Amino acid sequence: RKEVEQDPGPFNVPEGATVAFNCTYSNSASQSFFWYRQDCRKEPKLLMSVYSSGNEDGRFTAQLNRASQYISLLIRDSKLSDSATYLCVVSPNTNAGKSTFGDGTTLTVKP
Amino acid sequence: DVKVTQSSRYLVKRTGEKVFLECVQDMDHENMFWYRQDPGLGLRLIYFSYDVKMKEKGDIPEGYSVSREKKERFSLILESASTNQTSMYLCASSLAALNTEAFFGQGTRLTVV
Numbered sequence: 001r002k003e004v005e006q007d008p009g010p011f012n013v014p015e016g017a018t019v020a021f022n023c024t025y026s027n028s029a030s031q032s033f034f035w036y037r038q039d040c041r042k043e044p045k046l047l048m049s050v051y052s053s054g055n056e057d058g059r060f061t062a063q064l065n066r067a068s069q070y071i072s073l074l075i076r077d078s079k080l081s082d083s084a085t086y087l088c089v090v091s092p093n094t095n096a097g098k099s100t101f102g103d104g105t106t107l108t109v110k111p
Numbered sequence: 112d113v114k115v116t117q118s119s120r121y122l123v124k125r126t127g128e129k130v131f132l133e134c135v136q137d138m139d140h141e142n143m144f145w146y147r148q149d150p151g152l153g154l155r156l157i158y159f160s161y162d163v164k165m166k167e168k169g170d171i172p173e174g175y176s177v178s179r180e181k182k183e184r185f186s187l188i189l190e191s192a193s194t195n196q197t198s199m200y201l202c203a204s205s206l207a208a209l210n211t212e213a214f215f216g217q218g219t220r221l222t223v224v
Contacts, residue, residue: 031210032211034212042218043201043215043216043217043218044154044201044215046213049210049212087153089213091210098144098156098167098169100156101146101153101154102153103151103152103153
């Protein structure tokens with residue numbers, strides 16, 4: 001079983017739709033959680049960190065469920081520019097920052 | 112802005128060649144990483160370094176070595192390139208602190224023929 005698992009998709013949604021991605025992780029000692037975005041042929045970039053209390057940044061909401069060991073990303077009012085691959089990232093409780101990346105979920109937003 | 116720069120965007124090498132991939136970061140980050148990314152396999156950690164001259168194996172170190180002689184530079188070495196090392200290679204750096212962001216270079220698409 002992979003340490004971090006994501007539904008690969010693809011998710012094909014119309015503009016304006018709400019879409020949610022989930023990610024499960026196996027290491028209960030994990031401490032830091034992130035969502036990264038990767039555009040086609042580009043490097044991954046941080047989208048948002050995920051905090052225990054949940055956090056929101058505009059149309060994006062991230063949540064963490066430690067008991068069930070999953071994190072989620074909700075995108076409201078999808079835009080064409082949201083089309084990308086979304087990577088779930090989990091890190092242990094050390095300063096070395098050795099993170100484990102999920103394989104990514106591909107989102108295509110269509111007009 | 113943090114900048115992580117990889118020496119080449121595209122590289123074509125022959126089987127058996129020794130290949131050097133260079134990565135430089137300009138934000139005084141302690142941690143540096145080398146990943147490879149392949150379709151269906153996601154990002155896999157090859158090696159990482161949390162200090163000068165320090166290195167640790169990641170999940171797939173076989174066939175690779177690394178060098179970190181200076182804090183800002185982390186080199187990935189393919190001792191004898193093979194066709195199964197054809198991939199996208201991504202370098203990243205981060206601060207040595209909890210809950211910190213990793214910054215990636217633009218990637219090197221290596222093709223071994």
